[in-house]
Amino acid sequence: MLFFYSISIGNLEKSQVGFFTVIAFNGVSYFFSKEIGVKDVNFEISQDEFAFLIGPTGSGKTTIMRLIYMDLMPDEGFVTVGGISSNKIKKRKIPMVRRKIGMVFQDYHLLSDRNIFENVALPLHMVGIRRDEVRERVMNMLNELNIEEKEKKKPFELSGGEQQRVCIARALVKEPEVILADEPTGNLDPVAAHDLIKLLENVNNEGTAVFMVSHNYNLIKNRGHRILEIQMGEIQNQ
Amino acid sequence: MLFFYSISIGNLEKSQVGFFTVIAFNGVSYFFSKEIGVKDVNFEISQDEFAFLIGPTGSGKTTIMRLIYMDLMPDEGFVTVGGISSNKIKKRKIPMVRRKIGMVFQDYHLLSDRNIFENVALPLHMVGIRRDEVRERVMNMLNELNIEEKEKKKPFELSGGEQQRVCIARALVKEPEVILADEPTGNLDPVAAHDLIKLLENVNNEGTAVFMVSHNYNLIKNRGHRILEIQMGEIQNQ
Amino acid sequence: MIDKISFLLIEGFRNLWRHKLTASTSIFSVFLTLFLIGILIIVGQNSHYPIEYFRSKYKIEVFFKKDTSDAQEKIIIEKIREFPEVRSVTPITKKDAVRIFKDQFGEDVVKMLGYNPLPGSAVVNINKDGFEQVNLEPLIEEIQSLNGVDIVRYQGRLISRLERFYQMMINLLKISTGVILLVSIVVISNTIKLTIYTCRELIKTLQLLGATKMFIKVPFILEGIFQSIIGASLAFFTIFGLMKAGNHYLPQLVTLRIQLDLYFGIGLLIISVVIGFIGSYRAVSKFL
């Protein structure tokens, strides 16, 4: 398949797990039903890395993401996120893992009964941040993504690309340890997509790991970032 | 803006409205609020045309689509679809217009309480087609889009790209007069996206008009199809 | 057309399964409210037992004039028997009166006085049923006006109190049933409304795909009716079971018997279909 090849730039050793590594997959398999799911996945993402995950539709990219934010639990092996392992975590501790992660969902998951500001502010309220600080951080984030004038709108009043950017704002605003973005440019025009990658690179430079799913090979090539390729649920030549 | 330019290949005359023209915009404006919406849109799509609509996010592409399937009614001007004019139609006749159109929605709009087969079969049941014929046509369509083995799954059990293809299957299965596709490749990998365009081109060759929104300029360029560009709610040099 | 109708019918059935949770909630509400209504109807059907008992205790004493002969008294008694409110008349002849006086006071009044000073009389018993409210005043007046009748005595105020009290209870019961029926319709229709509210996306999608109003409405309305029928059947069988059990264990002294017939079942069924139809029609119309 012409479009997919991978560049490995990570030279991490196993010993670094838990200190430099923010996400680690250890022989992870998950099956929705036989043959469907992901199989024996092994990879690591270090604290300051920017990595892409690429693969055809239905190959298991979203499944990998869901394993990271522990929406799915591995059938075999274990996933470690920010030092917490999926085979040891108690169910009620899962929210703590998710708070370390900024997630951009493929299907947005915006709350339709709240406006844009409230949607983006939610992760901050969850950790009990003061109202005025919330306001400042949210507005900064909306500015950064050029959707500040949509502040008072409900999600359904926004275009596809605008909703996608709200979702990105919500992921970034809590200044997470790692950002997971599942196809965050699917509804963005090339300019906006390019701007988004730039933004994520800036965030990455400030020390946040970024792990992003994309189909748009043209957008991600030649940027010097690691590219993981997945096919039929298996990670290819890493 | 480097990415957007338009090629006009349609040489239609106004007199052809109603016979050769399947979609016509006549001085159409629609405003969600002041400044936001589309303004004085004029264009026509003829019976056998394949046209793209391209423009940055939030420029009004989905709004144009919604005006065509009469989810929105123009504040000024009128839209004519298959000979029926938005300024003359009675409200309860709108379903008849929609049945002529195969729609691929940007946000899919799949029915979450039905499986894939039932979702795709719905437009056929609406017009009262026999059960066995429904089965045959739906399965053919699912085969064409490589999702036949998902027949019994619910939408939430599918990957983003698979859902998008279900939505496309539902639009094509009723053999409409015109196909509207709003960003149908956003969640498809390059191979699947290319296959989809091929499929739409085949359908178009059999005499169905196709009007498709896309951000992926690389995918649509050099195909000899007409490209309409929209910026800030206004159609550019057509 | 046939294909479309059969599709819509099947859709209605399937929706029940698709919306298991919300459907079971509606069914449960229908069950509870119809159960309540059913119980009230049964109580209403049986409310005549206590009043009939009391009516069987109503007694009117008629005293004849002193100079009426036993034969004349008999004729008057026959006349009294003919009033529709009268169940039976027990004559107390002058002789009987002497015996009763002796029983009560221990003296033989005839022996002492040499003649019988006591008049003849009769005890009139009132019909227990067939009257919504027994108003004895006119009867009393008519008896009073008969030739040969001296005085008529009866527990006047007590009886009219009892009748009025009974009437109040019946009215209360009727009003309650009406109120609960109304409440049921509203609660059920609200529940169905919520059920349909959970499907508003679905309705929007159907509209966008070109479904006519009918095509969208019919499965929901059928679903609502099916839910109601299921709820009503559950209520019917529960009441039926309770009634069987009740007839076994109810204290015999209250003489409470439960009448439950086909009409009751059919009535519940019709109520449920009406409720289901109105409820789901109202509800689905809100989103179309």
Added chain:
Amino acid sequence: MIDKISFLLIEGFRNLWRHKLTASTSIFSVFLTLFLIGILIIVGQNSHYPIEYFRSKYKIEVFFKKDTSDAQEKIIIEKIREFPEVRSVTPITKKDAVRIFKDQFGEDVVKMLGYNPLPGSAVVNINKDGFEQVNLEPLIEEIQSLNGVDIVRYQGRLISRLERFYQMMINLLKISTGVILLVSIVVISNTIKLTIYTCRELIKTLQLLGATKMFIKVPFILEGIFQSIIGASLAFFTIFGLMKAGNHYLPQLVTLRIQLDLYFGIGLLIISVVIGFIGSYRAVSKFL
């Protein structure tokens, strides 16, 4: 922490507005059911009026032995007065008896016989209230056993029937209130469940964003409680209004007075908070 609590409180309030439609449905259900319960409670509070009326009609006739003197009779009457069930005693002396006999039969029994054959007696009136069920048998026996008392007569079977009937009505009312209360809780909790069911996507999203169970639950539970309180207040004011109107127009002959006090309001409030809490807690727990 303060920021979080205030956020959750405000969220609870805002949810009311966000879920206008579903919230108003719940509020309406709460209103209807609590209204029903309120009416039942008031009926229960007033159910003693009819029985008190009937009790005021209960009469026990005590006949003294022929050889008891008027003075002895007085002593016995004093003794009878001391029983707690007794409201008052009307003495009928031997002389009174003669007068009554003359009124009834037109003969002066003393003149005819030369002596008074009639015994003294007394009419005992029974206390109307303070007793759940008046059982006269022991009282009768005690009076009977007093020295100087000959026979005691009373409307025995009628009274015990009335008392038993009354008891049955009270029990029915209690059971109905209980059943309706249960039905309310279930219906309301189901309605709230449906309200929350419409938010299942929202709950899923909150979970994915790292919200703890508490963070998700609290606003919903508060919303449920607010809904209930609003519904209860509406019910309270409606009942209050109806009561005012009722006291104006109720026929005076039924002597029906409505007692409504602070406790009633507080009771409704507590019931509503409990219902709201249980309902929304149960409901939200289903989706977590």
